[in-house]
Amino acid sequence: MTPSSSIAAPGATPAPEEHHDHHPSYLVDGTTIKSWLLTVDHKRIGLMFLFWVLLFFLVGGIFALLIRVELLTPGPTIMDAMTYNRTFTLHGLVMIFLFMIPAIPAVFGNFMLPLMLGAKDVAFPRLNLLSLYIYLAGAVLALWGMLNGGLDTGWTFYTPYSAHTTTTVAPVLFGAFIIGFSSIVTGINFIVTTHTMRAPGITWFKMPLFVWAIYATSCIQVLATPVIGLLLVLVTVENLFGFGMFDPARGGDPVLFQHLFWFYSHPAVYIMVLPSFGVMSEIVATYSRKNIFGYRAVAYSSLGIAFVGFFAWGHHMFVSGQSTFAGGLFGVLTMLVGVFTAIKVFNWVGTVYKGAVEFKTPFAYFCGFLFFTVFGGMTGIALGTVSLDVAWHDTYFVVAHFHFIMVGATIMAFLAALHYWFPKMFGRTYHEGWGLVSAALIILGFNATFIPQFLLGNNGMPRRYYEYPERFQALNVASTAGATLLAFGFIIIAMYLTYALIYGKASGKNPWRSKGYEWLSESPPPTHNFVGPQPVFPEEPHFYVDPKKAEVPDAV
Amino acid sequence: MSELLNNILFLPEAASTFAERIDTLHHFVVGTTMVMSTAVGMAALFFFFRYRRRLPAQATEYIVPTLKTEFLFVSVPLVFFLTWFGIGFRDFTWVTTPPKDSMDVYVMGKQWMWKFSYPEGPNGVNVLHVPANRPVRLLITSRDVLHSFYVPAFRIKMDALPGRYTQIWFEATKPGTYQVLCTEYCGLSHSKMLAEVVVLPQEEYENWIQEQRRGRLQDRQDALADNSLVPPVARMVEQGQVLAGTQGCLKCHSVDGSQHIGPTFLGMYDRVEQLEDGQTIRVDEAYITQSMMDPGAHLVAGYQNVMPTYQGKLQGPETAAIVEYIKSLRTPNVREGASEGPAYDAIQ
Numbered sequence: 001m002t003p004s005s006s007i008a009a010p011g012a013t014p015a016p017e018e019h020h021d022h023h024p025s026y027l028v029d030g031t032t033i034k035s036w037l038l039t040v041d042h043k044r045i046g047l048m049f050l051f052w053v054l055l056f057f058l059v060g061g062i063f064a065l066l067i068r069v070e071l072l073t074p075g076p077t078i079m080d081a082m083t084y085n086r087t088f089t090l091h092g093l094v095m096i097f098l099f100m101i102p103a104i105p106a107v108f109g110n111f112m113l114p115l116m117l118g119a120k121d122v123a124f125p126r127l128n129l130l131s132l133y134i135y136l137a138g139a140v141l142a143l144w145g146m147l148n149g150g151l152d153t154g155w156t157f158y159t160p161y162s163a164h165t166t167t168t169v170a171p172v173l174f175g176a177f178i179i180g181f182s183s184i185v186t187g188i189n190f191i192v193t194t195h196t197m198r199a200p201g202i203t204w205f206k207m208p209l210f211v212w213a214i215y216a217t218s219c220i221q222v223l224a225t226p227v228i229g230l231l232l233v234l235v236t237v238e239n240l241f242g243f244g245m246f247d248p249a250r251g252g253d254p255v256l257f258q259h260l261f262w263f264y265s266h267p268a269v270y271i272m273v274l275p276s277f278g279v280m281s282e283i284v285a286t287y288s289r290k291n292i293f294g295y296r297a298v299a300y301s302s303l304g305i306a307f308v309g310f311f312a313w314g315h316h317m318f319v320s321g322q323s324t325f326a327g328g329l330f331g332v333l334t335m336l337v338g339v340f341t342a343i344k345v346f347n348w349v350g351t352v353y354k355g356a357v358e359f360k361t362p363f364a365y366f367c368g369f370l371f372f373t374v375f376g377g378m379t380g381i382a383l384g385t386v387s388l389d390v391a392w393h394d395t396y397f398v399v400a401h402f403h404f405i406m407v408g409a410t411i412m413a414f415l416a417a418l419h420y421w422f423p424k425m426f427g428r429t430y431h432e433g434w435g436l437v438s439a440a441l442i443i444l445g446f447n448a449t450f451i452p453q454f455l456l457g458n459n460g461m462p463r464r465y466y467e468y469p470e471r472f473q474a475l476n477v478a479s480t481a482g483a484t485l486l487a488f489g490f491i492i493i494a495m496y497l498t499y500a501l502i503y504g505k506a507s508g509k510n511p512w513r514s515k516g517y518e519w520l521s522e523s524p525p526p527t528h529n530f531v532g533p534q535p536v537f538p539e540e541p542h543f544y545v546d547p548k549k550a551e552v553p554d555a556v
Numbered sequence: 557m558s559e560l561l562n563n564i565l566f567l568p569e570a571a572s573t574f575a576e577r578i579d580t581l582h583h584f585v586v587g588t589t590m591v592m593s594t595a596v597g598m599a600a601l602f603f604f605f606r607y608r609r610r611l612p613a614q615a616t617e618y619i620v621p622t623l624k625t626e627f628l629f630v631s632v633p634l635v636f637f638l639t640w641f642g643i644g645f646r647d648f649t650w651v652t653t654p655p656k657d658s659m660d661v662y663v664m665g666k667q668w669m670w671k672f673s674y675p676e677g678p679n680g681v682n683v684l685h686v687p688a689n690r691p692v693r694l695l696i697t698s699r700d701v702l703h704s705f706y707v708p709a710f711r712i713k714m715d716a717l718p719g720r721y722t723q724i725w726f727e728a729t730k731p732g733t734y735q736v737l738c739t740e741y742c743g744l745s746h747s748k749m750l751a752e753v754v755v756l757p758q759e760e761y762e763n764w765i766q767e768q769r770r771g772r773l774q775d776r777q778d779a780l781a782d783n784s785l786v787p788p789v790a791r792m793v794e795q796g797q798v799l800a801g802t803q804g805c806l807k808c809h810s811v812d813g814s815q816h817i818g819p820t821f822l823g824m825y826d827r828v829e830q831l832e833d834g835q836t837i838r839v840d841e842a843y844i845t846q847s848m849m850d851p852g853a854h855l856v857a858g859y860q861n862v863m864p865t866y867q868g869k870l871q872g873p874e875t876a877a878i879v880e881y882i883k884s885l886r887t888p889n890v891r892e893g894a895s896e897g898p899a900y901d902a903i904q
């Protein structure tokens with residue numbers, strides 16, 4: 001096993017074939033279009049997901065900017081009301097179903113999970129490829145529906161509005177239904193992989209925390225997604241044939257829809273955020289060269305969140321007419337989610353204690369992430385404080401809250417992961433200076449976009465407003481300015497990463513000197529991940545102790 | 557102090573007893589949040605600096621938390637969170653349990669207006685009159701899709717559901733006019749579904765209610781009252797005007813020629829309209845009636861097909877009254893400047 005990278009060094013002729021030994025990197029092992037489209041290699045599938053996920057992020061981002069520009073003035077600015085309503089629906093749908101839910105699991109989960117477990121691939125490689133195509137089929141159908149007729153219900157599809165609207169609901173709902181299958185298939189694949197494909201030496205409590213996070217996420221996906229699948233079918237039938245399930249005039253119940261919807265969608269917010277927690281655990285350990293402070297606490301709290309996450313859905317419905325008692329129950333359960341999150345935050349900070357911090361780009365994102373999680377989490381607690389939620393529900397405060405915790409955390413983790421694993425995936429490095437500058441810009445822009453929205457919510461501006469009373473304008477302008485800054489940050493990243501992809505310096509096998517398991521294979525890895533005999537993992541991940549002084553770390 | 561905090565937090569004026577409770581808790585929660593997250597942030601920053609890397613492959617100590625540390629990590633936040641929750645839930649129970657002596661008002665949300673009716677008194681559209689310092693219970697429902705009744709100054713909110721009544725109560729503390737907003741997305745003009753609460757001193761409120769009742773009694777004497785929400789008045793045109801307000805026509809159609817969601821009523825009768833499908837049509841009684849019952853049949857160019865049907869919602873004479881009202885709007889001298897905002901002045 002020579003620690004040489006199999007990708008061409010910068011400036012070398014772009015014909016990597018000449019570097020072929022017996023184990024070419026997965027990037028060059030087969031160069032035809034077909035070898036990509038029909039691959040069963042988890043790394044190539046992860047990379048293709050990366051491409052699509054980024055494309056949809058761009059689409060969702062453009063619509064976000066259109067929304068912000070429209071809200072620059074109290075009255076109409078660049079579009080009419082119906083267009084605006086379709087725009088925010090499209091933005092929400094694309095961002096949630098096509099970007100945030102698949103982003104980290106389908107890209108980095110796919111790529112890293114087998115590497116971190118010392119496995120050759122996931123348990124069901126062909127199913128894995130299928131999940132990509134299911135995702136694309138659903139995406140195409142949903143987007144086609146959005147452009148032909150378009151939906152104006154918001155991503156929550158609340159009935160009875162979604163059953164009555166004159167816009168085209170069916171194809172979009174059906175598209176989302178199909179995408180759900182992709183989610184389920186990926187989840188099952190990861191669960192089985194984690195159970196059956198761990199290399200010798202990797203016990204449950206030696207698994208990297210990213211694996212724990214993906215595992216917990218997959219459990220939620222498998223258990224919750226069928227509920228929304230069912231619900232989407234019911235709404236489609238209601239819309240097309242006047243089924244009456246949610247229509248009080250026919251004995252149905254509109255609140256039933258909300259229960260079913262949030263029974264999926266509340267856990268779904270953890271589908272989005274748990275993988276981010278996993279990414280951050282890896283990153284904080286690598287850049288402070290420390291074992292995770294409370295490894296078991298962090299691992300268990302992922303499972304804890306996945307579990308209580310199923311019983312907190314009613315906090316979206318405090319003012320929906322549900323009983324006061326139910327409000328109280330869901331409120332308390334919401335607090336528990338907060339406690340599990342707090343455990344993680346404290347343990348991450350504890351990890352830095354007596355560490356050896358190297359402040360690289362991914363670590364900068366870790367800082368931003370810490371801020372967004374603490375603030376997003378605390379505002380979540382504030383919302384769980386039932387009486388406060390009576391005022392805030394469905395105002396911009398909620399919009400700011402979930403953008404902080406869900407979007408903020410996911411984006412921080414996604415970018416951190418992209419930078420952290422970039423050398424792993426492509427064998428090249430990017431420009432560190434640009435990395436830090438854009439990270440600063442993004443964190444700043446994000447705060448500038450959403451902090452004014454907290455205040456807007458306090459001030460009483462409801463969400464999904466096309467026009468608004470004059471007194472809300474100043475804060476809206478501030479928010480739009482922040483969004484512009486944010487957009488610049490992304491443009492810079494796109495530029496230097498594309499540059500790095502083509503001209504970046506060879507990174508070597510393990511540029512961060514990390515002791516995460518995935519760095520034990522080559523960068524980029526060969527097709528079957530490890531060369532030679534089955535790898536063995538004697539130490540726990542992120543064990544940076546001087547071997548001479550090492551004590552047996554079993555006393556966790 | 558709390559005034560200052562309210563300004564920093566952009567909170568609107570607190571004009572109900574619930575608002576005062578909620579603001580205190582709000583300050584407590586925000587204050588603790590700030591202190592705690594600053595503490596975590598400072599600790600992190602200090603660590604980043606104090607423990608920066610000096611050697612590329614520096615070894616570190618193997619540190620794990622003691623049971624006591626983990627216990628602290630769990631219990632400190634838990635105690636805070638549960639305290640907040642306890643106070644919040646007490647107040648929540650309070651605001652969802654109306655006192656026995658509260659006065660009732662029925663509220664109905666409808667695309668895109670709020671209708672108010674008092675069991676003993678008048679009805680109104682988009683303006684709710686209530687006395688100060690007296691508990692008012694709102695019984696809220698919806699005629700079509702979900703809406704949510706929100707008064708920022710009172711810090712209260714409750715969804716309006718079709719086929720069901722929900723309730724919430726408040727006690728306004730200061731006379732004045734406060735905005736009502738709809739916070740549940742309800743279609744095209746969701747953001748225009750505004751109304752206001754007018755809080756009157758007790759005495760003025762009594763006067764106002766007397767005034768309203770007198771109007772109603774008058775109508776009874778005229779033997780014109782029926783059991784619909786709105787007492788009809790003698791002349792068809794006036795009745796049509798009232799109906800146009802209560803049925804929500806005026807939410808989308810202006811009567812002063814200004815541009816709105818639907819074509820203006822002003823001068824509509826006898827006008828030749830350009831239709832979406834390229835044809836033209838002269839507006840007459842038949843066309844007006846058809847537009848009420850089957851709005852999509854002949855769409856005027858440049859407008860969206862968003863008008864709800866009134867089939868089954870209007871009785872024959874009511875339809876006729878509205879048609880008469882529209883016919884009366886042929887000359888521009890009608891109610892100069894009256895329909896700036898919501899059409900709530902229609903009810904006598």
Ligand code: HEM
Nearest residue numbers: 269273315316338341377380381383384393394402405406
């Ligand atoms: C500390 C953990 C959290 C707590 C205590 C919490 C609490 C709450 C509460 C009480 C609401 C209801 C607000 C309302 O609708 O009036 C809410 C809304 C929301 N939360 Fe969280 N949350 C937490 C974490 C998260 C996470 C991790 C995500 C996403 C990854 C998230 C995403 C959302 C979303 C999307 C909404 C808005 C739903 C809507 O009305 O459309 N939350 N949260």
Ligand SMILES: [Cu+2]
Nearest residue numbers: 703738740742
């Ligand atoms: Cu509404």
